[in-house]
Amino acid sequence: MLYEYDGLSSLRPPDVVVFPRTTDHVVQVVKFAASRKLLVIPRGAGTGLSGGSLPCQGGILIVFSRMKDILEIDIENQRARVQPGVVNLDLSLAVSDNGYYFAPDPSSQKACTLGGNVAENAGGPHTLLYGVTTNHVLGLEVVLPTGEVIHTGGKFWDPPGYDLTGLFVGSEGTLGIVTEITVRLMRKAETVATLLAVYDRVLDATRTVAAITARGITPAALEMIDGFTLRAIEEATHAGYPMDSAAVLLIEVEGLSEAVEENALQIESVCQENRARQVRRAKSAEERDLLWKGRKNAFGALGRISPSYYVQDGVIPRTRLPEMLEFIGQVGTKYRVKIGNIFHAGDGNLHPIILFDPRDADESGRVREAAQEILAKCIEMGGSITGEHGVGIEKINLMPLLFTDDDLDMMRKIKGVFNPEGLFNPGKVFPTSKMCGELRIEAGVGGVL
Ligand SMILES: Cc1cc2nc3c(=O)[nH]c(=O)nc-3n(C[C@H](O)[C@H](O)[C@H](O)COP(=O)(O)OP(=O)(O)OC[C@H]3O[C@@H](n4cnc5c(N)ncnc54)[C@H](O)[C@@H]3O)c2cc1C
Numbered sequence: 326m327l328y329e330y331d332g333l334s335s336l337r338p339p340d341v342v343v344f345p346r347t348t349d350h351v352v353q354v355v356k357f358a359a360s361r362k363l364l365v366i367p368r369g370a371g372t373g374l375s376g377g378s379l380p381c382q383g384g385i386l387i388v389f390s391r392m393k394d395i396l397e398i399d400i401e402n403q404r405a406r407v408q409p410g411v412v413n414l415d416l417s418l419a420v421s422d423n424g425y426y427f428a429p430d431p432s433s434q435k436a437c438t439l440g441g442n443v444a445e446n447a448g449g450p451h452t453l454l455y456g457v458t459t460n461h462v463l464g465l466e467v468v469l470p471t472g473e474v475i476h477t478g479g480k481f482w483d484p485p486g487y488d489l490t491g492l493f494v495g496s497e498g499t500l501g502i503v504t505e506i507t508v509r510l511m512r513k514a515e516t517v518a519t520l521l522a523v524y525d526r527v528l529d530a531t532r533t534v535a536a537i538t539a540r541g542i543t544p545a546a547l548e549m550i551d552g553f554t555l556r557a558i559e560e561a562t563h564a565g566y567p568m569d570s571a572a573v574l575l576i577e578v579e580g581l582s583e584a585v586e587e588n589a590l591q592i593e594s595v596c597q598e599n600r601a602r603q604v605r606r607a608k609s610a611e612e613r614d615l616l617w618k619g620r621k622n623a624f625g626a627l628g629r630i631s632p633s634y635y636v637q638d639g640v641i642p643r644t645r646l647p648e649m650l651e652f653i654g655q656v657g658t659k660y661r662v663k664i665g666n667i668f669h670a671g672d673g674n675l676h677p678i679i680l681f682d683p684r685d686a687d688e689s690g691r692v693r694e695a696a697q698e699i700l701a702k703c704i705e706m707g708g709s710i711t712g713e714h715g716v717g718i719e720k721i722n723l724m725p726l727l728f729t730d731d732d733l734d735m736m737r738k739i740k741g742v743f744n745p746e747g748l749f750n751p752g753k754v755f756p757t758s759k760m761c762g763e764l765r766i767e768a769g770v771g772g773v774l
Pocket of ligand 1: 367374431433442
């Protein structure tokens with residue numbers, strides 16, 4: 326039963342769950358499955374929010390919790406080679422004493438695996454400056470549905486031939502199963518300044534986001550939390566967020582000390598020009614950690630005040646944030662649901678969180694409609710239906726809104742090259758005749774549909 330859900334509730338449990346330790350174990354399982362035409366679904370930590378690892382048509386679930394070795398750390402060349410079950414934060418901790426870290430930092434980084442990050446092309450608060458997972462993965466070992474093992478890329482930049490590594494990153498387990506990952510490590514910045522700008526109006530906070538980047542400053546992180554969400558966070562974590570504000574921006578700049586000081590001063594003045602009530606700078610590493618602890622535990626904090634919630638993941642141009650936040654407010658009123666907002670504002674990556682009680686069928690229906698309306702608006706504004714959580718089973722029906730038939734056909738053809746019989750992670754990413762059935766909103770702890 327532990328494996329019948331991730332961030333979404335599933336429709337059925339897997340038939341079999343296996344825990345390989347080596348690539349060869351994976352090959353044996355895959356060959357066995359191929360010989361009997363059994364379905365195979367890879368799973369990391371199951372923190373995915375779009376149902377990517379759900380065995381919605383049954384089959385063999387390959388869980389990577391025992392493939393968690395860091396195989397090589399090459400500090401001189403700033404590289405590491407890991408098994409897919411390594412937890413994101415554990416890699417950064419392993420190289421921290423050398424002054425390095427792995428840059429993509431999903432808020433789930435204490436639990437999610439690098440295999441899951443690769444499959445979802447995960448992002449995080451610091452991807453504004455450093456990019457998403459694909460910008461940090463240089464090579465992969467992949468098991469194909471036939472049991473063949475291929476190697477893409479390597480330790481070095483720009484290998485000749487097609488960029489197969491880029492193709493596998495973000496393919497949500499539909500092309501192959503990743504059994505080894507070569508990543509680049511980043512040097513920790515000399516100085517980090519973490520600022521908290523406090524606002525009495527949400528509109529002023531959203532305007533500040535575009536104003537900062539318009540000055541030519543790219544913060545390492547630029548997160549926005551609305552008043553409702555931050556009160557829930559503060560009650561749960563005591564991170565020091567002001568309980569009476571309408572919104573806060575959590576802004577981080579890093580680099581050489583002189584540049585950081587200059588940028589921080591400029592950001593303070595942009596915030597003040599946009600009517601920030603207060604701009605506070607973290608005075609110590611502890612204070613910084615506490616602010617981030619609050620931000621990264623936000624989903625859990627909301628879980629204390631609502632039986633369930635549905636996390637959205639849409640993208641819009643950041644210049645349209647003020648308009649979008651107003652729209653989300655109207656959607657909440659129209660469907661009579663409470664929506665909290667916390668998001669990677671610098672990237673225009675929204676995470677409206679719709680609270681609901683899954684025992685209330687009428688409310689559950691309204692939540693689904695509200696969510697669809699928000700994502701449709703993202704597309705209308707020139708954005709996308711997912712910034713980082715993937716398509717999974719959750720957003721299959723929205724794919725035709727974003728892509729033409731020709732676009733989708735080309736993607737299906739590529740899938741057919743690697744996974745011609747559709748045995749790997751079926752029913753994900755593309756609308757097909759054999760989908761997981763209509764999605765239902767059910768009880769759960771995290772983002773649930
Ligand atoms: C509280 C919370 C906060 C989050 N914050 C963020 C965030 O800031 N940014 C972000 O991007 N995401 C975030 N997420 C979503 C989620 O954590 C990421 O998508 C993460 O990358 C999933 O990793 P996982 O190990 O849990 O993968 P799973 O959920 O187990 O699987 C995700 C997908 O990867 C596939 N997969 C797993 N392992 C492999 C493998 N070895 N080979 C091939 N395919 C594989 C699965 O089949 C599935 O399609 C958050 C989730 C939660 C619950």
